[in-house]
Amino acid sequence: CLGCLFLRDAESPNPMWGHGLTVPPQLNPKVSPFQRRFVGEVRRCEEMEKTFTFLQQELRGAGRVPGPCPESPRAPAAREALRVQEQSEQLAQELREVTRNRASLRGRLRDLRQYLHVLREGQRFTSLPAPLGSPPRPRALSEREPILDPSLHQHLERKINFVAGVIHPWRVTAFERLLWRACRGYLVASFVEMPEPMEDLATGESITWVIFLISYWGEQIGQKIRKISDCFHCQVYPYPESEASRTDTITGLHSQIQDLSVVLEETEQYLAQVLDKVALALPTWRVQVQKMKAIYLILNQCSFDVTEKCLIAEVWCPVRDLTQVQDALRQGSYQSGSSVECFVQRVPTSESPPTLIRTNKFTAGFQSIVDAYGVASYQEVNPAPYAIITFPFIFAIMFGDVGHGLLMFLFALWMVLYEDSPRLRQGTNEIWLTFFEGRYLILLMGAFSIYTGFIYNECFSKATAIFPSAWSVATMANHSSWSSAYLATHPMLTLDPNVTGVFRGPYPFGIDPIWSLATNHLNFLNSFKMKMSVVLGIVHMSFGVVLGVFNHLHFQQRHRLVLEFFPEIIFLLALFGYLVFLIFYKWIKFSAADSLVAPSILIHFIDMFLFTSNAENLPLYPGQVPVQMVLVVLALASVPVLLLGTPLYQWCRQRAPRTLVATGEQEPLLEGQEAGNSVNAAKEDVESGGHSPNAKHLDFAEIFMHQAIHTIEYCLGCVSNTASYLRLWALSLAHAQLSEVLWTMVMRNGFVGLSYVGGVVLVPVFAAFAVLTVAILLVMEGLSAFLHALRLHWVEFQNKFYVGAGYKLCPFAFAPDTWE
Amino acid sequence: AMTAHSFALPLVLFSAFWGLVGIAAPWFVPKGPNRGVIITMLVTTAVCCYLFWLVAILAQANPLFGPQLKNETIWYVRFLWE
Numbered sequence: 001c002l003g004c005l006f007l008r009d010a011e012s013p014n015p016m017w018g019h020g021l022t023v024p025p026q027l028n029p030k031v032s033p034f035q036r037r038f039v040g041e042v043r044r045c046e047e048m049e050k051t052f053t054f055l056q057q058e059l060r061g062a063g064r065v066p067g068p069c070p071e072s073p074r075a076p077a078a079r080e081a082l083r084v085q086e087q088s089e090q091l092a093q094e095l096r097e098v099t100r101n102r103a104s105l106r107g108r109l110r111d112l113r114q115y116l117h118v119l120r121e122g123q124r125f126t127s128l129p130a131p132l133g134s135p136p137r138p139r140a141l142s143e144r145e146p147i148l149d150p151s152l153h154q155h156l157e158r159k160i161n162f163v164a165g166v167i168h169p170w171r172v173t174a175f176e177r178l179l180w181r182a183c184r185g186y187l188v189a190s191f192v193e194m195p196e197p198m199e200d201l202a203t204g205e206s207i208t209w210v211i212f213l214i215s216y217w218g219e220q221i222g223q224k225i226r227k228i229s230d231c232f233h234c235q236v237y238p239y240p241e242s243e244a245s246r247t248d249t250i251t252g253l254h255s256q257i258q259d260l261s262v263v264l265e266e267t268e269q270y271l272a273q274v275l276d277k278v279a280l281a282l283p284t285w286r287v288q289v290q291k292m293k294a295i296y297l298i299l300n301q302c303s304f305d306v307t308e309k310c311l312i313a314e315v316w317c318p319v320r321d322l323t324q325v326q327d328a329l330r331q332g333s334y335q336s337g338s339s340v341e342c343f344v345q346r347v348p349t350s351e352s353p354p355t356l357i358r359t360n361k362f363t364a365g366f367q368s369i370v371d372a373y374g375v376a377s378y379q380e381v382n383p384a385p386y387a388i389i390t391f392p393f394i395f396a397i398m399f400g401d402v403g404h405g406l407l408m409f410l411f412a413l414w415m416v417l418y419e420d421s422p423r424l425r426q427g428t429n430e431i432w433l434t435f436f437e438g439r440y441l442i443l444l445m446g447a448f449s450i451y452t453g454f455i456y457n458e459c460f461s462k463a464t465a466i467f468p469s470a471w472s473v474a475t476m477a478n479h480s481s482w483s484s485a486y487l488a489t490h491p492m493l494t495l496d497p498n499v500t501g502v503f504r505g506p507y508p509f510g511i512d513p514i515w516s517l518a519t520n521h522l523n524f525l526n527s528f529k530m531k532m533s534v535v536l537g538i539v540h541m542s543f544g545v546v547l548g549v550f551n552h553l554h555f556q557q558r559h560r561l562v563l564e565f566f567p568e569i570i571f572l573l574a575l576f577g578y579l580v581f582l583i584f585y586k587w588i589k590f591s592a593a594d595s596l597v598a599p600s601i602l603i604h605f606i607d608m609f610l611f612t613s614n615a616e617n618l619p620l621y622p623g624q625v626p627v628q629m630v631l632v633v634l635a636l637a638s639v640p641v642l643l644l645g646t647p648l649y650q651w652c653r654q655r656a657p658r659t660l661v662a663t664g665e666q667e668p669l670l671e672g673q674e675a676g677n678s679v680n681a682a683k684e685d686v687e688s689g690g691h692s693p694n695a696k697h698l699d700f701a702e703i704f705m706h707q708a709i710h711t712i713e714y715c716l717g718c719v720s721n722t723a724s725y726l727r728l729w730a731l732s733l734a735h736a737q738l739s740e741v742l743w744t745m746v747m748r749n750g751f752v753g754l755s756y757v758g759g760v761v762l763v764p765v766f767a768a769f770a771v772l773t774v775a776i777l778l779v780m781e782g783l784s785a786f787l788h789a790l791r792l793h794w795v796e797f798q799n800k801f802y803v804g805a806g807y808k809l810c811p812f813a814f815a816p817d818t819w820e
Numbered sequence: 821a822m823t824a825h826s827f828a829l830p831l832v833l834f835s836a837f838w839g840l841v842g843i844a845a846p847w848f849v850p851k852g853p854n855r856g857v858i859i860t861m862l863v864t865t866a867v868c869c870y871l872f873w874l875v876a877i878l879a880q881a882n883p884l885f886g887p888q889l890k891n892e893t894i895w896y897v898r899f900l901w902e
Contacts, residue, residue: 363857385857389864397872451869455876470825470880471887473897482898487891495886505825506880509873517897518887528879535875584878591882598884 004314004347038296044085045293051088052286055278058095062275081292084285091278098271105264110198112260114209115237116253117194118164119246122213122239125190161216163225165236166194166209175232179214182224187216213239314347316809318356322346353378354809361419363388365441373794374804381550383798390540390797391789392441396448397536398731398785401739403460404777405449412443445786455510456732460773461739463516467507471514475501492519497592525736529729531583537725537796538576541718544800545569551801563645567638568800572718574635578628579605579722585620608632643711647703713799721796727788735781742772827881834873842866 167175172191179189190213197206212234214225229236240246317325325344355376359367363384369391370376370384399405416439418424427433435442457463476482476495479502487493497503507513511528515521545568552560582601590598599618607613608628619625750765752758798804843866846859889897 360854385860386864388857389861389868393865393868393872452872455872467825473889473894476886477894477898482894484895487895491891492888493891493894494888497883497886502886503883506827506830506877508825508830508877510876512880514887514889517893518889520885520888523885524883524887528876531879532872532875536871539871587878587881589882590884592884592886595884 004312004345038300041296042293045289045296048085048088048289051092052282054092055282059275059279064275064279084288088285091274094274098267098274102267102271105260105267109257109260109264112253112257114166114198114235116250118166118211118237119250121192121211122164123246125213161222162239162241163214163229163236164239165229165234166211167232167234169208169210171232172210178228179225182228183216183221186218186221187214187225189214316354355806356809357382362440365438369790373798375806375808377803377806379554380803381547383802387793391793392444392448394792395445395785395789396452397728398788399449399735399781400452400456400732401458401460401735402450402453405446405453407778408442408449408782409446412439412446415439416443457511457513458736461736461743463513465513467509469514470504470507470512471495472502472504529732530726533725533728534722535580535583536728537722538580540797541721541800542572544797545572548801559649560646563649564642567642568714570638571635571715574631576718576722578631582620639711639715643708647700647707650703651700717799724796725792731785731788738781739777742769746772830877834870838866838870
């Protein structure tokens with residue numbers, strides 16, 4: 001029903017949202033989204049979400065994963081939301097500060113460490129006397145002395161100054177060359193690699209820096225050197241000249257580094273604590289804020305009433321759940337402590353309501369394949385409960401094989417028994433999810449395939465003789481004296497059922513196993529399967545037409561019952577029901593004794609339409625020709641009734657308006673035959689709109705056109721759809737042939753070798769057989785049969801009664817979120 | 821072996837069985853939200869399976885021709901089976 005929701009404030013309906021029952025249509029399209037009442041709140045939620053994203057990133061960067069939300073929290077009230085916002089912002093602030101501190105501490109530590117290395121390495125050049133060429137990897141050019149010999153020190157009058165620092169290893173050569181060219185040999189430069197790699201602040205990668213020590217004479221040289229070092233982005237450190245001061249500096253650096261490390265450790269610990277706090281609170285907050293935001297978005301679609309005091313919303317709500325919604329509203333008002341109650345009121349409407357069909361985990365799969373074609377129009381009969389059985393059954397006709405059916409059944413059974421395992425439920429592979437969603441469907445398909453497999457007597461293409469075969473070879477052999485010599489000269493012989501004792505009654509369950517040994521088994525099977533397909537197809541279609549009756553009765557259109565259903569069913573049964581009768585009659589009445597003159601049903605059927613007769617085709621029963629004439633005339637007579645009946649009736653009603661029956665509330669149609677019951681059909685109360693009392697001028701051209709199309713479609717469809725059901729024969733033939741091929745050409749070769757080696761060879765042969773069986777017969781044929789069964793349901797069955805023009809009720813629900 | 825199969829016995833048995841499933845069992849389905857669905861399923865299953873079995877047995881009741889066998893098969897069946 002359409003309900004009008006009166007809300008006092010934003011919080012009271014909180015319990016109601018949890019029920020997930022309503023979906024509001026757009027009430028106020030004129031107001032732009034930015035002017036709506038709760039825009040501020042929505043914005044606040046979005047800001048909080050931004051903070052949460054930042055926190056999440058920080059968590060991820062530190063290598064933690066925030067766990068899933070433990071229980072589903074209620075949507076928070078406004079005060080709580082404020083608190084959440086404050087806390088989250090505070091945490092974010094703290095996090096930022098601590099990270100910043102840590103970064104700066106780290107930078108300082110790095111600097112100190114680099115200085116230490118510089119000093120240490122520099123020591124080697126300047127303090128210890130060493131022979132030429134022995135210092136660790138000096139990188140000076142060969143023209144210059146590689147080291148500064150302390151013995152040289154005394155010879156020089158000028159004071160030697162040093163420039164020390166670190167440089168990126170790639171720039172070393174260029175640096176050296178430039179230095180030499182610029183300073184023309186007034187310097188000695190030595191380069192050595194740092195013993196341990198350090199982080200480059202700019203790129204973050206670990207590089208082995210090169211320490212350089214330049215000794216030079218003269219102030220100007222010194223300035224030049226410093227400028228050049230600047231250009232090359234070297235980190236220059238002061239290099240104390242005397243040995244002692246160097247040692248002092250080194251010790252000082254050591255202690256500084258130690259202190260800094262301690263502080264850094266404590267900072268890291270504090271950071272870890274903050275991250276822990278965040279990880280704890282974040283999941284719940286996120287869900288809460290999401291719920292809030294969803295609620296505010298919905299509330300934004302409401303409008304204010306004249307007094308600007310309460311919100312009004314129009315919502316669709318199932319009638320059965322109306323009291324539940326009202327209770328929830330009452331509870332919410334009480335909890336939020338407001339004085340005025342919120343309530344919901346039914347409102348009459350002429351809009352077409354959405355369709356709600358309640359399903360459980362078993363029926364959901366079947367309902368979804370019906371909905372995939374079209375959601376049922378409001379309150380029309382739902383084909384899904386019948387499809388629960390007919391769909392797997394029609395699949396099984398095309399798939400009939402005990403072995404394959406058993407494999408399919410076991411696979412589905414595994415999925416069903418373990419359906420609660422999280423590993424199965426949370427698979428991300430789309431194809432797996434499709435199979436998993438349809439597990440009950442596959443279960444039934446497998447079960448029915450086992451049954452039809454027994455009837456076709458095929459188990460991995462082999463027949464089983466559960467009962468002894470009805471055909472006696474010995475009797476035939478004795479009767480026709482088939483000695484071994486005779487057999488040797490005749491490669492193929494036929495058993496004649498005319499001879500007494502050869503055929504001893506029909507096999508009680510399924511197809512006789514002798515046929516799997518026969519070379520002409522397709523002759524028999526084709527006839528059997530084609531007739532079976534036609535019979536089942538006509539039964540299925542008649543059932544579809546009968547289902548239309550429920551629609552006519554429910555929507556109080558009894559005229560359609562007389563003017564549409566009766567012509568349709570007469571047309572179908574007079575022509576094709578009669579065909580079914582002919583099939584059964586011929587099976588019962590004609591046997592091997594008159595096999596030479598057995599009439600052909602097909603030719604009789606064609607002659608029936610053409611009003612001719614064929615002399616060679618004997619009648620099936622006396623009086624056949626007049627009976628057929630009557631049936632054809634009856635069928636042809638029903639066509640104009642179908643074509644003109646309903647439009648004329650509506651035209652007459654239009655022209656002579658009687659006093660309309662009071663259209664009060666119509667009681668929900670919940671009783672029924674075994675067919676229409678509360679779980680399956682879409683049952684919501686009929687609104688008192690419908691065929692409204694106001695005199696609308698019905699567009700008769702359109703009605704006539706619509707009815708003409710329907711008539712043509714129905715009549716031609718009867719013929720073509722009957723033929724379409726022959727795909728049941730075609731696919732079952734294909735399946736049987738494929739599995740026979742797999743057996744003869746793959747598996748049988750494994751049994752040829754009779755030695756022990758043959759036993760070993762059997763294993764890979766079986767592996768190939770198994771893989772091909774699963775891939776070709778189960779998967780490919782399974783999908784193919786599934787598709788054709790679906791087509792038969794959607795087109796041939798449903799176009800007899802189904803309209804499928806509705807739209808689904810999508811209730812407001814807090815969907816469980818998938819975060820990334 | 822080539823025992824004679826009656827036609828009446830399986831007909832009666834299977835009609836009774838599927839009649840039990842499709843007509844008698846619906847009365848015993850416990851009341852609950854799924855009662856309608858279960859009854860629909862029972863009846864549909866009974867109708868489909870019974871019809872399918874009936875077609876199979878009727879198609880074989882009066883065969884117009886017999887199986888054509890290879891001579892090896894005839895020899896094997898004749899002398900080793902029967």
